[in-house]
Amino acid sequence: MRYAFIKAGPSRSFSDDDAFFRNRSDPAGAEIDIYTGARFKADPTKAAILIELQDECLGEHVDDQAPQNANVLGFARYRNGRDEPSNLVEIVRHSGTKIAAVQAVRELFSAAGLEVVVCSDHVGRIINRLVIPKYNAALRFLDEGLASQADMDLTCKLGLGYPDGPIERVVRGGLANHYSTSKALFEAFGLPSFAPPRRATAAFRRDEM
Amino acid sequence: MTKIIKTVGVCGAGGTMGAGIALVAARAGFATVCFDRSGDTLEKAAKQSIGFLDKSVERGKLDATKRDGIVASMVRTTKLEGLADCDLVIEAVFEDLSIKRELLGQLDAVCAEDAIFASNTSTLSITEIASGSKRPERVVGMHFCLPAQLMKLIEMSPGILTSEEVFGAAWQWTETCGQTPVKTQDKPGFILNALLVPFNNDAIRAVEAGVAEPADIDRAIKVGLGYKMGPLELIDLIGLDTQVRLCEAFYPITLDPRAATPPLLRRMVAAGLLGRKSGRGFFAYEGNTMFGA
Numbered sequence: 001m002r003y004a005f006i007k008a009g010p011s012r013s014f015s016d017d018d019a020f021f022r023n024r025s026d027p028a029g030a031e032i033d034i035y036t037g038a039r040f041k042a043d044p045t046k047a048a049i050l051i052e053l054q055d056e057c058l059g060e061h062v063d064d065q066a067p068q069n070a071n072v073l074g075f076a077r078y079r080n081g082r083d084e085p086s087n088l089v090e091i092v093r094h095s096g097t098k099i100a101a102v103q104a105v106r107e108l109f110s111a112a113g114l115e116v117v118v119c120s121d122h123v124g125r126i127i128n129r130l131v132i133p134k135y136n137a138a139l140r141f142l143d144e145g146l147a148s149q150a151d152m153d154l155t156c157k158l159g160l161g162y163p164d165g166p167i168e169r170v171v172r173g174g175l176a177n178h179y180s181t182s183k184a185l186f187e188a189f190g191l192p193s194f195a196p197p198r199r200a201t202a203a204f205r206r207d208e209m
Numbered sequence: 210m211t212k213i214i215k216t217v218g219v220c221g222a223g224g225t226m227g228a229g230i231a232l233v234a235a236r237a238g239f240a241t242v243c244f245d246r247s248g249d250t251l252e253k254a255a256k257q258s259i260g261f262l263d264k265s266v267e268r269g270k271l272d273a274t275k276r277d278g279i280v281a282s283m284v285r286t287t288k289l290e291g292l293a294d295c296d297l298v299i300e301a302v303f304e305d306l307s308i309k310r311e312l313l314g315q316l317d318a319v320c321a322e323d324a325i326f327a328s329n330t331s332t333l334s335i336t337e338i339a340s341g342s343k344r345p346e347r348v349v350g351m352h353f354c355l356p357a358q359l360m361k362l363i364e365m366s367p368g369i370l371t372s373e374e375v376f377g378a379a380w381q382w383t384e385t386c387g388q389t390p391v392k393t394q395d396k397p398g399f400i401l402n403a404l405l406v407p408f409n410n411d412a413i414r415a416v417e418a419g420v421a422e423p424a425d426i427d428r429a430i431k432v433g434l435g436y437k438m439g440p441l442e443l444i445d446l447i448g449l450d451t452q453v454r455l456c457e458a459f460y461p462i463t464l465d466p467r468a469a470t471p472p473l474l475r476r477m478v479a480a481g482l483l484g485r486k487s488g489r490g491f492f493a494y495e496g497n498t499m500f501g502a
């Protein structure tokens with residue numbers, strides 16, 4: 001399937017030297033258009049139109065009630081802050097997205113060797129919705145003296161088989177990045193578990209100074 | 210002076226955790242007294258432990274002479290008095306504060322003044338359990354992971370009154386057994402369950418909110434984060450009824466909304482969907498095969 005990128009700024013999912021970006025085709029003959037940063041234009045003749053999302057929901061880009069948007073989906077390759085992107089692409093379908101468009105996008109990413117999951121249109125999609133409260137709790141526990149950072153990370157690795165501990169992960173991805181994602185989820189859900197934790201807020205403010 | 214530990218007692222040694230903990234102690238060369246109030250479960254556990262050791266021999270991880278030595282070092286009893294000579298007694302009886310407190314009171318009467326008592330509780334407070342003993346300074350938290358005979362991690366927690374000497378001796382004992390101790394405060398769920406129980410609940414709430422199908426939630430977590438198991442598959446393994454019990458233990462103490470039982474979980478348990486053990490939870494199982502993921 002031929003796909004084109006309509007890019008206005010850097011993509012967090014596919015850098016310019018990523019093979020998937022390099023294998024793009026010309027917009028004229030593409031069956032799928034991928035918007036990264038650029039303002040999207042409806043085109044019902046395409047098999048699918050993809051909009052790269054950051055922390056926002058797809059509804060901020062498209063009206064899901066409009067029939068011409070039935071082939072539009074959001075996507076993001078999951079990435080922990082400044083870590084390299086993972087192999088996972090979260091695809092976001094809105095309430096009016098047609099199955100055929102979901103299928104086309106699934107095939108597109110699977111053919112590129114990426115793993116695909118489909119979710120409905122919520123801020124934080126699947127992973128951030130689940131891990132941000134956990135990382136926030138770990139950072140709070142650290143402040144409260146529950147255990148040392150090393151012991152908390154080791155506990156998760158040895159006790160749960162995680163490849164890395166929650167705190168080393170957040171620190172590696174950047175505490176300031178963690179702040180921004182937490183803040184977006186906190187604004188969307190209003191739940192204390194998403195509120196940016198002290199350490200992340202402090203790191204963000206330090207960076208601003 | 211640091212207490213020298215030679216003989217170890219395990220209370221609830223017929224249970225899932227107790228049997229594994231007894232193996233850890235015996236394998237490290239300690240005379241091990243396996244105590245349980247139920248003789249039948251004690252016998253069953255002994256057979257399973259021998260089976261486990263036999264497998265280790267088959268796999269070349271243990272030699273047969275060592276196996277025989279381990280088996281010989283484990284004695285079984287249904288009488289509390291059998292623990293009289295133990296330097297360290299680890300309790301892994303039912304997760305019930307009054308049962309654990311009562312047991313410690315009984316151990317006071319049977320064991321030497323300088324014996325160390327350890328609790329394998331997952332959710333209860335070490336300080337509250339220790340209040341069942343007249344020697345709370347000799348009580349320490351020692352939380353093994355399931356299966357204890359394979360998992361290296363132990364969360365070690367001092368209660369408010371635990372003496373440094375006792376904590377140090379218990380810590381050293383875990384290292385002698387080849388385990389990896391980590392230190393945590395005496396707080397609900399220590400580190401592991403404090404992070405895991407609410408996280409698993411969040412995954413259930415995501416299913417309930419229609420964020421994604423269970424299989425997609427698990428795949429996202431496995432591929433995106435490199436976890437060996439997705440949260441919903443893990444809950445199926447733990448048992449949905451056990452997850453409810455964990456929520457019921459944590460929520461009233463922490464009042465953390467994430468620890469409250471998700472309504473979907475309650476409904477699934479009511480419908481008899483308990484996970485692997487009932488053949489269906491978030492996924493369907495036939496034998497050991499999983500469907501739906």
Ligand SMILES: NC(=O)c1ccc[n+]([C@@H]2O[C@H](COP(=O)([O-])OP(=O)(O)OC[C@H]3O[C@@H](n4cnc5c(N)ncnc54)[C@H](O)[C@@H]3O)[C@@H](O)[C@H]2O)c1
Pocket residue numbers: 220221222223224225226227244245246247250300301302303304305308312329330331332352353354355
């Ligand atoms: N199962 C787990 O995954 C797990 C993990 C870590 C810690 N724990 C903790 O370990 C403890 C035991 O859990 P389990 O899952 O092994 O339970 P279990 O039900 O498998 O075993 C408990 C055993 O204790 C015995 N028992 C109960 N009261 C007794 C008493 N007063 N005196 C002597 N024996 C008594 C029972 O006969 C039974 O054999 C609990 O505190 C639990 O929170 C469990």
